[in-house]
Amino acid sequence: MKLNERGLLIVLSGPSGVGKGTVRKALFDLEGHDLVYSTSMTTRPRREGEVEGVDYYFVSREEFEQRIRDDAFLEWAEFVGHYYGTPRDKVDEQLKQGKEVVLEIEVQGALQVREKAKDGVFIFIAPPNREALYRRLLRRGTESGDTIQKRMDKAEREFPLAHKYDYIVVNDEVTNAADRVLAIIRAEHARTERAIHKYKELLGVDENE
């Protein structure tokens, strides 16, 4: 029995090249969970084959900017002329349905989310060492040396931010890392601050005791 029935907002983050996406995919492949992936909102035009509400929520610039003014995003950014953001209300709806909403996001975005979603679970995916990260960045092969150097510099600035997260999971072996993330999700549901309300209800213990 799960004492906390509300879903958890799981923020998977870490420097680029650490393999956040691979860990997320392996996590979704595991059994025994009710995970969903958070859908972003964007002002970029819909491409052929993209489905509204699945790939993105597509909105106009005006609507997006109104939502920024309404503080309706967990995080947002502008990227080559288009806005991208995580709509608070959509995430909240899924959490209420008991789904664990997974946000895979860069370090700066994650720290933005932390400000607005205090009860989220923030997981920093770390490389087992510097070389592993560098090798991953180089292996992509499609980027110029300059771009790779920039990513390495960015990673260096992000490494010391791990202490702002709740958990640090090493991506040495992707299924190990995914298993550990799933264990974190299971454990977090049992944390006293999340479980105490239902517990008191079950046992009829007075809220004010």
Place this chain on the structure above:
Amino acid sequence: MKLNERGLLIVLSGPSGVGKGTVRKALFDLEGHDLVYSTSMTTRPRREGEVEGVDYYFVSREEFEQRIRDDAFLEWAEFVGHYYGTPRDKVDEQLKQGKEVVLEIEVQGALQVREKAKDGVFIFIAPPNREALYRRLLRRGTESGDTIQKRMDKAEREFPLAHKYDYIVVNDEVTNAADRVLAIIRAEHARTERAIHKYKELLGVDENE
């Protein structure tokens, strides 16, 4: 890879009749862990077949009382003329070896331990409802109605103490409960305060950043 190499002190507690012992046994039957059971120290005479250091550490009253004065117990109590306690140094030795030391203990004892072992993981095992606990207490069959009534009264006083624990796990189905405890152990090793030291070592990030 586990970022925290020191073992965890896992305190399994809850009212009598909740099935702490059954959960602990199911936990030890699971795979993929390095759990040990903490061995108590006692002044009661050794019984036939009991092994020093396995069943108990057997010591004299003088030695036990000296250890009390030295604050050498995580918790201790006197019960029908004999002392029983959990020796701090023995637990610490096992934690240093990377073993998870499991203490299955009553609520009052657990709260004593909490004072001395701030980094322990305190798990309150809860019944799914009052009736389940009562039925377990009655099923034992060997106790008088009076004793059972006393245990029920004690459980009533202990229910409101759950909020002093880190986690609340419902023992609705014993393997579910044991699975969740194992998830808690895995998750706790990744908690930032336990993992950050090794993480900084791996990445050569400055301790003071």
